[in-house]
Amino acid sequence: MAAVDENFRTKLVALLPADTPIEEGKISQFDGPTRVWFRRASEKTELHLDGSPGLTTTEFDLEVHSIDIDESQKLAALIRVPATRGGLDGFQGTMGDMDVAGVFVADQDDNYQPQVSLNTDEGYFVPALKITVIFDGG
Amino acid sequence: MSLKKRIGLGVVLEIDEAGGSNYTTVASIVDTLDGPMAKADIVHVPLLGDSFVEKVKGMIDGGDCTLVCAWDLDSDTTALFKRQLREITTPASYRISYPGGTAKEGFAAWVSALGATRKINAYMTGAVTLAITGDPG
Numbered sequence: 001m002a003a004v005d006e007n008f009r010t011k012l013v014a015l016l017p018a019d020t021p022i023e024e025g026k027i028s029q030f031d032g033p034t035r036v037w038f039r040r041a042s043e044k045t046e047l048h049l050d051g052s053p054g055l056t057t058t059e060f061d062l063e064v065h066s067i068d069i070d071e072s073q074k075l076a077a078l079i080r081v082p083a084t085r086g087g088l089d090g091f092q093g094t095m096g097d098m099d100v101a102g103v104f105v106a107d108q109d110d111n112y113q114p115q116v117s118l119n120t121d122e123g124y125f126v127p128a129l130k131i132t133v134i135f136d137g138g
Numbered sequence: 139m140s141l142k143k144r145i146g147l148g149v150v151l152e153i154d155e156a157g158g159s160n161y162t163t164v165a166s167i168v169d170t171l172d173g174p175m176a177k178a179d180i181v182h183v184p185l186l187g188d189s190f191v192e193k194v195k196g197m198i199d200g201g202d203c204t205l206v207c208a209w210d211l212d213s214d215t216t217a218l219f220k221r222q223l224r225e226i227t228t229p230a231s232y233r234i235s236y237p238g239g240t241a242k243e244g245f246a247a248w249v250s251a252l253g254a255t256r257k258i259n260a261y262m263t264g265a266v267t268l269a270i271t272g273d274p275g
Binding site: 046047048049050051052054055102104132134 | 146147148149150163165166167168169170171208258259261
């Protein structure tokens, strides 16, 4: 089974318009003015009392960077909307080569610091999402 | 005798549904295994003129053992407890063992309560109550 971040990226590729740059953990200088950036922020596998593994919960930070506010909001909405409307919130089933119990999408907290501002790229509109993926990692 | 300081990780509950001693492990207990919570009856036996209450110990009730297990209708553990809830003729034998320890606690019990908790973004679990009959071990 591929790593959860690879499978998460595969899902984003299927979800977003074909020409959308999607980067994990870095921002390529070749990316255009609109791009999606994400990183694996945390991961925790619960243990049962006898030491066997329970469910794994992985949290991703995801940002949509665009100098066009409509474009950034449109891309974020594609991810944020409920799975019944084609988005990720409440998604269950196959993601890449893994089966996920559930995906949940929320806005980042107010104190979240977007990566793009660390690079002093002024003028970007940055919807920032926190995406939780729950799966049985075996 | 020396004390080995322990945590709950690695504790295992075993069962013989027929009430014997041919135990198999109960899988997927999530994080809690409480009890047996035994309690002895205490009877007051003061005599007229006593200044203080005198007591004697009566019978011991083995009490309950409670646990939380993963809840999945297709799993062996959920099926086991559903089956045991319906069992009315023979109490199953249970045994609790500890990692690195040789002593075990054994008791006979009925499943007296069983119910699931379902939350949209959390592990689905079942709460089980075992009513102990006889010696709580």
